Amino acid sequence: MQLDRLPLNQIAVIRTIDWGSLPDQESHRLRALGFEPGVTIEALHKGILMWRDPLAVRIGRMTVALRTKVAAAIDCEISA
Amino acid sequence: MTQMPPLVALVGNPNAGKSALFNALTGARQKIANYPGVTVERKSGRALFADGCPVEMIDLPGAYSLDPDSLDEAVTRDVVLGNLAGHRRPDALVIVLDAGNLDNHLRFALELIAQGLPTVVALNMIDLAERDGLQLDAQALARALGVPVIETVAVRRRGLEPLMAQLDQILIAPRSVTDPVASSFGAQNQRARDIARAAIISETAGRQWTRRLDAILLHPVGGVVILLSLLFLMFQAVYGWSEAPIGWIESGFALLSDGIKNVMPDGLLRSFLTDGVIAGVGSVVVFLPQILILFLFILLLEASGYMTRAAFVMDRMMAAVGLSGHSFIPLLSSFACAIPGIMATRTIMDQKERLATILIAPLMTCSARLPVYTVIIGAFIPASTVGPGIGLQGLVLFGLYIAGILGAMLAAAVIQRFVTQSRTSSFLIEMPRYQWPRPGDIAINLWQRAWVFLRRAGTIIFAATVILWALLSFPKAPDGSNVSQVEYSVAGRIADGLEPIVRPIGFNHDIALALIPAMAAREVAVSALATVYAIDAADEDAAATSLGPKLAADWSLATALAFLAWFVFAPQCISTIAVTRRETNGWKWPIFMVSYLFALAYAAAGITYWTARSFGL
Numbered sequence: 163m164q165l166d167r168l169p170l171n172q173i174a175v176i177r178t179i180d181w182g183s184l185p186d187q188e189s190h191r192l193r194a195l196g197f198e199p200g201v202t203i204e205a206l207h208k209g210i211l212m213w214r215d216p217l218a219v220r221i222g223r224m225t226v227a228l229r230t231k232v233a234a235a236i237d238c239e240i241s242a
Numbered sequence: 243m244t245q246m247p248p249l250v251a252l253v254g255n256p257n258a259g260k261s262a263l264f265n266a267l268t269g270a271r272q273k274i275a276n277y278p279g280v281t282v283e284r285k286s287g288r289a290l291f292a293d294g295c296p297v298e299m300i301d302l303p304g305a306y307s308l309d310p311d312s313l314d315e316a317v318t319r320d321v322v323l324g325n326l327a328g329h330r331r332p333d334a335l336v337i338v339l340d341a342g343n344l345d346n347h348l349r350f351a352l353e354l355i356a357q358g359l360p361t362v363v364a365l366n367m368i369d370l371a372e373r374d375g376l377q378l379d380a381q382a383l384a385r386a387l388g389v390p391v392i393e394t395v396a397v398r399r400r401g402l403e404p405l406m407a408q409l410d411q412i413l414i415a416p417r418s419v420t421d422p423v424a425s426s427f428g429a430q431n432q433r434a435r436d437i438a439r440a441a442i443i444s445e446t447a448g449r450q451w452t453r454r455l456d457a458i459l460l461h462p463v464g465g466v467v468i469l470l471s472l473l474f475l476m477f478q479a480v481y482g483w484s485e486a487p488i489g490w491i492e493s494g495f496a497l498l499s500d501g502i503k504n505v506m507p508d509g510l511l512r513s514f515l516t517d518g519v520i521a522g523v524g525s526v527v528v529f530l531p532q533i534l535i536l537f538l539f540i541l542l543l544e545a546s547g548y549m550t551r552a553a554f555v556m557d558r559m560m561a562a563v564g565l566s567g568h569s570f571i572p573l574l575s576s577f578a579c580a581i582p583g584i585m586a587t588r589t590i591m592d593q594k595e596r597l598a599t600i601l602i603a604p605l606m607t608c609s610a611r612l613p614v615y616t617v618i619i620g621a622f623i624p625a626s627t628v629g630p631g632i633g634l635q636g637l638v639l640f641g642l643y644i645a646g647i648l649g650a651m652l653a654a655a656v657i658q659r660f661v662t663q664s665r666t667s668s669f670l671i672e673m674p675r676y677q678w679p680r681p682g683d684i685a686i687n688l689w690q691r692a693w694v695f696l697r698r699a700g701t702i703i704f705a706a707t708v709i710l711w712a713l714l715s716f717p718k719a720p721d722g723s724n725v726s727q728v729e730y731s732v733a734g735r736i737a738d739g740l741e742p743i744v745r746p747i748g749f750n751h752d753i754a755l756a757l758i759p760a761m762a763a764r765e766v767a768v769s770a771l772a773t774v775y776a777i778d779a780a781d782e783d784a785a786a787t788s789l790g791p792k793l794a795a796d797w798s799l800a801t802a803l804a805f806l807a808w809f810v811f812a813p814q815c816i817s818t819i820a821v822t823r824r825e826t827n828g829w830k831w832p833i834f835m836v837s838y839l840f841a842l843a844y845a846a847a848g849i850t851y852w853t854a855r856s857f858g859l
Binding site for chain 2: 191192198223224
């Protein structure tokens with residue numbers, strides 16, 4: 163399931179990241195922030211007013227804000 | 243000859259508490275300058291070892307890796323690697339780690355340790371980690387990393403002595419270089435997570451304050467309401483809280499002026515001191531309280547961790563004009579001053595977005611406009627209330643801020659569409675945990691801002707006022723002439739040339755005169771007007787009354803409103819133009835910025851004047 167569709171407060175594990183679909187800078191910063199297959203992730207907050215964008219997620223012990231367009235490149239698997 | 247003290251660099255991820263640790267180690271003895279060749283702020287200070295030997299500390303910009311995404315990060319890399327021309331390589335590193343965020347911060351630490359410099363790790367904010375239910379084993383971490391690890395709580399000054407002692411040791415006996423870091427990012431991350439896991443003794447569910455607060459502050463509707471309320475409170479406070487201290491400063495300068503008049507005979511020197519120096523510099527220093535209140539709010543938002551939440555809340559709206567939440571932070575800082583605002587754009591990854599943000603930053607109502615706005619509003623807008631706790635004057639001020647913001651949004655949309663031709667913007671940012679700002683850190687920062695402002699008042703504004711006083715005082719109008727001194731002077735004649743250009747937008751001769759020195763800085767417009775009216779005053783009593791009533795008697799309301807509209811847009815600040823040139827590496831963009839802003843200012847003042855006139859004002 164793509165990260166932007168992950169229900170809130172649902173713990174998941176990153177399965178793959180489609181690096182090719184992301185601009186260089188964004189994939190570089192994502193890597194620096196620790197986004198990688200196998201890492202646990204959780205969607206915390208979604209959007210402002212009528213928009214569903216941006217998204218706040220927990221990765222490791224850190225909260226990161228990103229846009230849904232980037233989140234769509236991150237495929238996760240809901241952990242049991 | 244004395245030996246140079248060793249240089250120690252504090253380095254780490256953003257939000258690791260690096261600056262708090264730096265403040266705790268160096269106290270208030272800090273120097274702010276720029277790194278050679280770049281406008282990145284270099285904070286340095288002195289700390290002492292137990293034996294009294296000094297060490298120079300620098301606080302490097304926060305970074306995620308030595309492979310930079312932004313200009314800030316590039317400076318950190320160049321200093322650590324010793325590649326920054328004109329800057330010596332540090333003799334040792336203090337890597338500042340957020341104890342509560344080891345999984346994410348250790349990768350950069352590994353990369354830094356592999357550089358082979360003598361290194362100590364400060365396991366910082368250990369108290370917050372414990373509050374969140376995390377027990378760490380510093381010894382295990384030290385073994386895994388191969389460098390000493392000291393637990394610190396910078397804000398409570400915990401662990402500072404052991405840190406300095408350890409630093410002293412490694413400077414005397416440097417370690418041998420450890421194994422080279424694993425090559426790929428992925429491998430580094432994996433190793434970082436393994437080390438982090440091994441260092442965790444126990445982990446229980448903490449209280450998760452940050453998560454609970456975020457549920458409120460990032461609420462899709464509530465978050466917006468809270469942000470707007472905070473901004474409104476901030477601007478009301480700038481007006482409301484500053485009244486008393488402004489009164490004290492004003493009476494201080496009045497006393498000083500009276501004192502000089504009592505002890506000195508009437509003459510050129512007395513006129514220079516009272517009409518030139520005191521009237522000019524005093525009229526600007528009076529705004530110190532408002533500027534400090536504004537900076538206080540911005541520093542509190544920054545230090546508490548709320549600033550990135552504000553960026554989150556604003557991102558979608560900024561996206562509508564081709565920017566992102568990243569631009570929001572520099573733009574909010576620009577409300578205090580466009581110079582730190584423009585410098586803060588260095589954290590924006592997208593270069594087109596960065597350029598657009600620089601170009602619109604001067605439209606945010608900076609504190610230098612406050613003197614202009616306050617004097618005009620005070621003189622022309624009645625101090626009545628339009629609702630409970632909402633004054634008409636405050637409302638007009640708020641309106642001017644909104645006008646600047648709307649102008650900036652419009653300009654951003656046009657610039658991103660037609661000038662930079664950027665198609666996308668991006669938003670990707672770490673949101674730190676919330677924490678109580680430490681009063682000491684805020685105080686140091688406020689003091690630095692106050693000092694910068696007073697230094698400006700003492701130099702640029704002082705010089706501009708003195709030159710203006712001279713231009714206004716010479717040549718002397720002959721006795722019995724029906725031409726006033728101001729009209730007769732050099733400045734008056736220069737203003738004569740400018741007047742036909744600004745007459746169509748409702749500006750009079752005095753304004754034309756004030757606009758020239760105000761090119762140095764906007765607030766000079768006020769000191770210039772003060773000097774003009776002080777010199778022109780028919781008698782001593784008139785000179786003693788403050789500027790506001792004189793303007794109210796002299797200007798029409800339409801002119802006053804046009805003057806306000808002009809300053810919403812006019813790029814009258816040499817320092818902003820200079821910093822734009824440096825940040826964009828050339829004259830192209832500052833010239834573009836100055837041209838479009840003057841065009842907007844002229845149009846806005848003209849429209850305001852003629853609209854007001856048509857309403858009979």
